[in-house]
Amino acid sequence: MSANRVVYIVLTSTGTYLSKLIQFYTKASLNHASIAFDRELKEVYSFGRKNAANPFLAGLVREDYSSPFFHSSHCAIYTLTVTSEQYNQMHHLVRDMMKRQHTYKYHLLGLIGVMLNVELRRENAYFCSQFVSTVLGHGGALPVRKPAHLVTPGDFEKTEILKEEYRGSLWDYTCKSSERSVRTKTTSMDRVKAHIIS
Numbered sequence: 001m002s003a004n005r006v007v008y009i010v011l012t013s014t015g016t017y018l019s020k021l022i023q024f025y026t027k028a029s030l031n032h033a034s035i036a037f038d039r040e041l042k043e044v045y046s047f048g049r050k051n052a053a054n055p056f057l058a059g060l061v062r063e064d065y066s067s068p069f070f071h072s073s074h075c076a077i078y079t080l081t082v083t084s085e086q087y088n089q090m091h092h093l094v095r096d097m098m099k100r101q102h103t104y105k106y107h108l109l110g111l112i113g114v115m116l117n118v119e120l121r122r123e124n125a126y127f128c129s130q131f132v133s134t135v136l137g138h139g140g141a142l143p144v145r146k147p148a149h150l151v152t153p154g155d156f157e158k159t160e161i162l163k164e165e166y167r168g169s170l171w172d173y174t175c176k177s178s179e180r181s182v183r184t185k186t187t188s189m190d191r192v193k194a195h196i197i198s
Contacts, residue, residue, distance in 0.1 A: 005087035007141075008036035009078040009132060009162060010044060011153050012070070012170060025115060028154035030076055033129040034063055035136070037091055040177040041065055041077075045094050047106050047131045058106035060097060060131075065174045075170040078162035086139035093138045110149060119149045129153045 011030035013019060022031040034046035044063040051057050052069035063070075082090075097104065105125045113120035114127075126134065133148035143161035144151050156162060166173055 003084055004081050005084050006039070006079050006081055007087060007090060007136075008039065008041065008044075008165075009080065009143075009156050010034045010036055010041065010075055011078070011156060012073045012075045014048075014069070014073055022111065026152055026154050028152070028157070030074070030157070031153050033132045033153040033156060035090075035094070035132045037087075037094075041174060045098070045131075045135075046128045047104070047126045048128060060101050060104040060126075062098065065170060071171050073170040074168065075166070075173065076157065076164060077166040077173065078156060079165050080136070080141060080143060080162055082139060082141050086141055090135050090139035090141075093135055114150055114152060117150065119147070121149075129155070132156070 010033070012032045012034070013023075013030050014032055019031045023029065032046065032048065034044050034048075036044040044065065046061060046063055047059060048061050048063065049058050049069075050061055052067060103124050105122070107122055107125035107127045107130065109120045109122055110125065110127045110130060129151045130148045133142075133144060133146075133151040136142060137148060143159045144155045146155060
């Protein structure tokens, strides 16, 4: 029987003009969705700005939460327990997409489709929550019962399938995660030294 793994759905408020525009429509405070494959949020992917200073250059990105761009962001972090096979399917899809990262674009037109409740297709283009939903669906894990092209970040907050693990400052969470990681490594080293000495 396969061991279970965990994927993380991270919702954030970035305070950008696009985020505020989406918030005006959705009335939700957290309007950016990402998927992470580790608790410390070191491996996080989404569709967003490729350059924090340039809102017009956007697409598939690996997000760096240590960047000043995220320092004032609030977040909600949700977990979804999946099988190892599901985890690997999702992870491999994202890694394969990252190999062709330059071919993917931000699907701004798709946001209009959400408002109109229709699918406006564009090849190799996604908006953030559409991407997260697509990746989850690829692994056969669908916490939101909607087509990916209609999923909003707020839909992840409403589903009972996801478990909320944290809500608050993204900066505080990443700092505490780094501290936990250091403590874990130190404890592991101490155990190794104790074993060698004994």
